[in-house]
Amino acid sequence: MEKTKHIPSLTVKHFVFVFFIISLFFPLIQQHLKLIKEKPLEGFFNIEDYPTLAIDKWKNGEFQKQFETAYNDQIGFHDFFIELQSQINYSLFKISKIQSVVVGKNGYLYVRNYIDAVNGNDFMGSAYINLQIEKAKVVDSILKQKNITLVFAIAPGKGSFFPEYIPDAHKTNNHPDSTNYACYKKAFAKSSLNFLDLREYFLKIKDTCRYPLFSKAGVHWSEYASYIAIDTFKNYLEQIQKISLNKVTIKDYNFEFPARPSDYDAANLMNTFSIIPHYKMSYFSFKYNFAPLSKTQKLLVVGDSYYSCIKETKIPYYIFDTVEYRLYNKPEMNKRNDAEKYSTILILGTDGTLNQYPYNFIDQLYEHYSSYDQNYKNLKLKEFRMYTHKVLENIEKNKKWKNLMLKNAKKKNINPTEEFVNNAIWLYYNQ
Amino acid sequence: MVFSSTLFLFGFLPAFLLIYYSLPQKFKNHFLLFASLLFFTWGAPLFVFFVIGSLILDFYLVRKMEQAAVPKQKKYFLLASIVLNVGSLAYFKYANFFVENVNTLVSTWGAGGIVGWTDIALPIGISFFTFKKLSYTIDVYRQTHRSFDSIANYFLFILLFPELVAGPIVRYNEIADQIIDRKDKETIDNKLSGLYRFIIGLSKKVLIANVLGAEADKIFDSSFQLVNTADAWLGIIAYTFQIYFDFSGYSDMAIGIARMLGFTFPENFNSPYSSQSITEFWQRWHITLGRWMRDYLYIPIGGNRVESKKRLYFNLAFVFFISGLWHGASWTFIVWGCYHGLFLIIERIFLNTFYSKIGKLPSMLITFFIVMIGWVFFRAEDLGDAMLYLDKLFVVDLHPTYQIYLIDFYVILGIAVILSFMNLLKFQQAIEKSIYFNFYSNKKTLVLGLICYTLLILSASAMISASFNPFIYYRF
Structure with a gap:
């Protein structure tokens, strides 16, 4: 009797x-035999x-370390496990552990550096920004003489x-006015x-717009926002150059759900199983009214990924x-010093x-043109940048110095960033 | 290779178990030794030759000691073995520290002549296996247990991979017989409860300790100027529970794997944060180290049975100084050890009387507080940082925080707190006993199986995704 009781008990435990x-072997089996098709990340x-x-x-x-990393990266069900972790983080805690993605209130997704910018965590300080403006003025005055229009534009980030x-x-902004945007x-x-302040303009029209300017689950602005941005730039250019450019209007539109990848890229990066909730997005076809231009219009755009969205519209x-x-x-940026080939140069930042605004472009043009301008020649831009960079690196390495700067x-x-940069600038001029 | 790595969990462990279980009994120890050597070599490739050499030497020294007819001769061999082991530990673990301090002193006095030195790499698990080797020597000397007949068994005892990196410190007399024969212990009940214990330990490490550790690291690694008082408290609370779940999780994994192989390792943790005094804390925290220190150091230097209280206090202070030093070659560990030693002395002077008057809960809270403050020294990079951190804790600084805490951190911290103090409830003790120590019915096997399978998948998921950090657009 006791024996008959004992055997089934052992069988279940053995099983x-x-x-x-066997389960511990599954990932290894999957890695080599690919029995189950996994959705790529x-x-x-x-x-x-x-x-x-x-x-x-x-x-x-080094071999062991690299081997262990490779084993982790290539193990079977690697993508499944990552999606599972992401889904748990999102479903249970409404967070993302992907470093660059932040899940906001009501499920709005952000890329972290855009939040840092709002918080002023990347603020370069007014001394640095005024220096950039001084350089831009030199470049602008020279370009003007060559009949080239230089336009600076700042667009809103999400x-x-x-x-x-x-x-x-x-929300860790302890100094609301100390942001790069406010200072620029x-x-x-x-x-x-x-200077075309698209950020101010977009915030003005935010509540009255017919179509979404930003998606809930994307990084960049929408197709409609891209259209508004380029149209506003066109109008601005017409106004300052007193010219007339080709007009582009909306021909047709439709709302789509789920949104296209360009409006869902932050969500895609989270790699969850389920679709991240978002609203319908509008997509357009455009009507083009061509008229011969009075003067050949050649545009050079220096910008970040927000311009890519404008480029995608082909407008x-x-x-x-x-x-x-x-x-x-x-x-x-200024390869073969060819900036002078263009009639208009737009430097678009978000x-x-x-x-990093106004990017290497102004730095390099300034370097190129500084020989024209004796007043700024002594700035020795290249040395200055190298020196300040070195100082910033040294501050990071030296805990005592860093603590003093933070104090x-x-x-x-x-x-803190502003203090670091100011310190570097001070050292440059005083040592 | 740590237990909470993909290579171990989905490579080494299943492959090892499959081969181990397939082998006839007589080959099992050979294979276990081979796997342990492989495990060790993976982490310390160069050091393995030194270890093999020192093991051979030590094995024959101890054999000679056992065979020596004259007590004096025995003592010489004992001394030789102790010098060999403590000397190796001192060289590999403390030489850098010693030279660094000598050079600091020399440069402070302006005497010149700084000692030239190439830093020595610290071999994995050296503190643990040195204590095991000493335990072998001393147990054989004390005739607590006969020495091993076979050198392979001695190698296996020292290098046994489940406890190689982080213990528990299994004493020779506890495990000697199991090394030679544990056939009866290789039951399905032990295999299953060992497996479940391993998975629970893995979950403690990956799902709790790592989450808390990430936040604690953020605070401890940032410039303390950016840390306000609330951050500092959150940081040390997070670290307090991180170190417990990390270390006890690792011990659970070690005990679990060992049980799957038929070994019974001693317990290493018993809800330490619910201790009502530092004395009790050391009976519940890293139990195997506490017992080792008691049996091989504290009692030999006189222990409690001394004539004067001064001598007793000296003994306590000395043991905890050594305990601190054992944890790491840094002044922070020494101060941490002395800090605990100091409270043990204070408890004997008056604190125990005070505790008995204020009752269990206040005693427990005070003890927890003392332990938590002690962890500042344990975690800080140097004494300067530790003092700065204490300053942040106790001198109110309310500047706005730069730290970002996600909700999962608070949830996991809450779970950690509950699990750490749950032993105060009687039903928790029953659950723990039921999972860790009792045999399972079929129903319990399946229910626990389901829970452990879920924990395994969650842990694997957290482990694998820990380093995943994609960019949206590569070119940007």
Whole structure:
């Protein structure tokens, strides 16, 4: 009797134990046999390769480290496990552990650097920004003599457009006026430079717009916002150049759900199983009214990814004769000193990249033109940039120095970054 | 290779278990030793040759000691073995620290002549296996247990991979017989409860400790000027529970794997944060270290049975100084050890009387507070940082925070607090006993199986996705 009781008990336990052990082999089996088709992950990420065995690498542990990373990256169900983790984070806590994505109130998604910009965490300080404006003035005055129009534009990032949905935990702006945007706006207002404040304009029309200017689950502005932006720029140009450019109007539109990938890219990056809730987005076809232009219009745009959205609409190619786009963070901006080929140069920035504004382009043109202008020649831009960069690096490395800077920033009630940059500038001029 | 890595969980462990269970009994120890050597070599490739050499030497020293007829001779061999082991530990773990301090002193006095030195890499698990080697020598010397006949068994005892990296510190007399023969213990009940214990430990490490650790690291690694008082308290609370779930989770994994192989390892943690004194804390925290220190250091230097109280206090202070030093070659660990030693002395002077007057709950809260403040020294990079951090804790600084805490951190912290103090409720003790120590009915096997399977998948998911951080657009 006791025996008959004992056997089934053992059978269940054996079955469960064996099932667990086999389960531990599942990922390895899947890795090699690919029995179940997995949905590939969205976004760009590195998958470590298995290292080749070398004695030196083995001795210093580099081989083992790389092998373990490769094993983790290439294991079967890797993508499933990541999606599961993402889904749990989103469903249970309404958060994203993907470093760059922040889940805001009401499910609005943000990319972190746009929130940092609103918080002023990347504020470069007024000394640095005024220096950029001074350089821009030199470049602008020279370009003007060559009949080239230089326009600076700042567009809203998603953080500044939807500040109301930024999660409270991320609202760490202790100095509301110390943002790159606020400082540039003030500096542009004081100068005679052409400045188009798209951010202010978009916030003005935000509540009255017929179609969404930003999506809930995307990083950038919508197709409609791109249209409004390029149309506003066109009108601005017509006004300052006293010319007439080709007109583009909306022909037709439709609402789509789910939104197209361009309006769902932040959500895609989260890699959840389920669709992240968002609203319908509008997509357009445009009508183009061509008329011969009085003068050949060649446009050069230097901008961040927000201009890519405008480029996608293809509208600029109907307004201007030629359009060239240079991404803001490329090292060679003024290649072959060809800026003078264009009739108009637009430098378009958004919150997230304003800490690098007006990008290498103005720096390089300034360097090129500084020989024309004796007043600014002594700035020795190249050395200045290298020096300040070095100082910033040293501050980061030296905990005592960094602590002192942070203490000073606290005393002066300014952001730490501003204090670092000011310190670097001061050292440059005084050492 | 740590237990909470993909390579271990989905590579080493299943492959090892499959082969181990398939082998006839007589080959099992050979394979276990091979796997342990592989595990060790993976983490410390160069050091393995030194370890093998020192194990061979130590094995024969202890054998000679056992065979020696004259007590004096025995003592010489004992001394030789202790010098070999403590000397190796001192060289590999403390030489850098020693030279660094000598150089600091020399440069402070302006005497010049700084000692030239190439930093020595710290081999994994050296503190743990040195204590095991000493336990072997001393247990054989004390005739608590006979030495191993076979050197392979000695190698296996020292290098047994489940406890190699972070303990528990299993003493020789506890495990010697199991190394030689544990056939009767290789039951399905032990395998299953070992597996469940391993998964529970993995979950404690991955799902709780790692989440708390990420937040604690953010605070401890940031410039303290950016940390306000609330951040500082949150940081040390997070670390207090991180270290418990991390270490006890690792111990659970070690105990679990060992049980799957038929070993019975001693328990290493017993709800330490509910202790009502520091003395009790050390009976519940890293129990195997506490027992090792008691049996091989505290009692030999006199323990409690000394004539004067001064001597007793010295003994306590000395043991905790050594305990601090054992945890790491840094002044922060030494101060941490002395801090605990100091409270043990104070408890004996008057605090225990005070505790008995104020009752259990206040005693527990005071003890928890003392332990938590002690962790500042344990976690800080150096004493300067520790003092700055204490300043942040106790001198109110209300500047706005730069830290961002996500909701999952608070939820996990809440769970950690509940789990840490749940032993105050009787039903929790019953649950723990039922999971860890009792045999399972079929129903319990299935219910626990389902829970553990879920925990396994969640842990794997957290482990694998920990390093995943994609960019939206590569070119931007």
